Amino acid sequence: MVPSDVGLRQTGCGAVTWRGLRNRFGIAAPRVAVRAHVPWYWRALATGLVLSLSVAFGAWLYDLVREVTGRDGHSPEQVRVLRERIVELEQELVAARSSTSAGGSALQIERTTQEELARQVKLLEEEKARLREDLALFENLAATEAAAAGLTIRGLHVEPDKSPGQYRYRLLVALQGATKEREFKGSLQLAVSLRRGDKNDMLTLPAAKDPDRQRFALSFRHFRRVEGTFQVPEGTVPISVEVRLLQDGATKASQSVTL
Numbered sequence: 001m002v003p004s005d006v007g008l009r010q011t012g013c014g015a016v017t018w019r020g021l022r023n024r025f026g027i028a029a030p031r032v033a034v035r036a037h038v039p040w041y042w043r044a045l046a047t048g049l050v051l052s053l054s055v056a057f058g059a060w061l062y063d064l065v066r067e068v069t070g071r072d073g074h075s076p077e078q079v080r081v082l083r084e085r086i087v088e089l090e091q092e093l094v095a096a097r098s099s100t101s102a103g104g105s106a107l108q109i110e111r112t113t114q115e116e117l118a119r120q121v122k123l124l125e126e127e128k129a130r131l132r133e134d135l136a137l138f139e140n141l142a143a144t145e146a147a148a149a150g151l152t153i154r155g156l157h158v159e160p161d162k163s164p165g166q167y168r169y170r171l172l173v174a175l176q177g178a179t180k181e182r183e184f185k186g187s188l189q190l191a192v193s194l195r196r197g198d199k200n201d202m203l204t205l206p207a208a209k210d211p212d213r214q215r216f217a218l219s220f221r222h223f224r225r226v227e228g229t230f231q232v233p234e235g236t237v238p239i240s241v242e243v244r245l246l247q248d249g250a251t252k253a254s255q256s257v258t259l
Contacts, residue, residue, distance in 0.1 A: 134172065134225065151184060151245055151253040152176055158241045158257055165232050171243055171255070174223035185219045186247035188226060194236040205230050218245070 133155055154172045161168040175184060192203040206213040218226065232238055242256035 130170075130225075150176060153243055153245065153253050153255040156241075156243055156255045156257045158238075158259060161229055163231075165234060165236075166229055167232065167238060167241075168227070168229045169241065169243070170225070170227040172223060172225055173218070173220065173245060173253070175221065183219060183221045184245075184247065184252075186217075186245055186252065187213075188216045188218050188228075189244040189246050190230060191242040191244065192230065192232065193239040193241075194232060195239055196233075196236045200239075201236065203232060203236075 152174050154174065156169070156171040158167055158169045160166070169190070173184075175182065190203075190205040192205065194201040194203055206216050215228070218224070238259050240256055240258045242254060244251050245253040
């Protein structure tokens with residue numbers, strides 16, 4: 001019986017020993033950090049270096065703040081110079097803008113002047129062409145005066161105007177022969193042939209109830225240059241225009257032109 005007790009105690013001791021080893025070296029064992037040994041003088045040197053860098057950075061930052069805020073002995077002069085330079089730059093910028101504006105204004109004036117001159121040249125050319133046309137008409141009237149007598153219409157022209165659907169006409173009316181001593185008093189009438197799609201239509205101006213009929217009234221003694229405009233309905237195209245001189249409701253002269 002004695003050996004049996006001893007075996008139990010050994011078995012129990014063995015179990016305790018194995019459990020202790022497992023707790024010390026197993027998964028549940030506490031972690032151990034292995035660090036290299038650093039001598040104390042190296043640590044002191046590193047600490048001193050960090051402190052020196054901190055002091056140097058603080059001194060640099062302090063000097064920078066003094067320069068920016070003007071608290072240094074030389075900073076007010078530097079600030080004054082910088083301010084003067086800023087003022088000079090602002091003045092140069094204003095001068096540059098003024099020069100640019102003046103140059104742009106001069107360019108605009110030159111462009112406007114050129115456009116105005118071109119417009120005047122165009123008007124003069126048109127006036128010159130009309131005068132030449134009138135001269136040719138007068139020469140023709142003088143040549144045919146003995147052969148023909150009465151009212152005549154010469155030089156009828158119809159052309160598109162600036163606005164869509166608007167047309168401008170011009171013509172010369174004259175009294176020839178013995179009738180030129182009398183004064184003509186009547187009106188002008190326009191008969192405009194129109195095309196709308198595949199259909200033809202007629203526009204008579206002035207209309208029967210046109211409140212502006214007075215602008216077609218006409219009176220002259222020898223000759224007169226007549227100019228005006230008319231508007232066609234939207235969607236129509238003029239094909240031809242006939243101009244009539246009316247007196248007391250009767251047609252005294254007429255001339256037509258195909259567009």
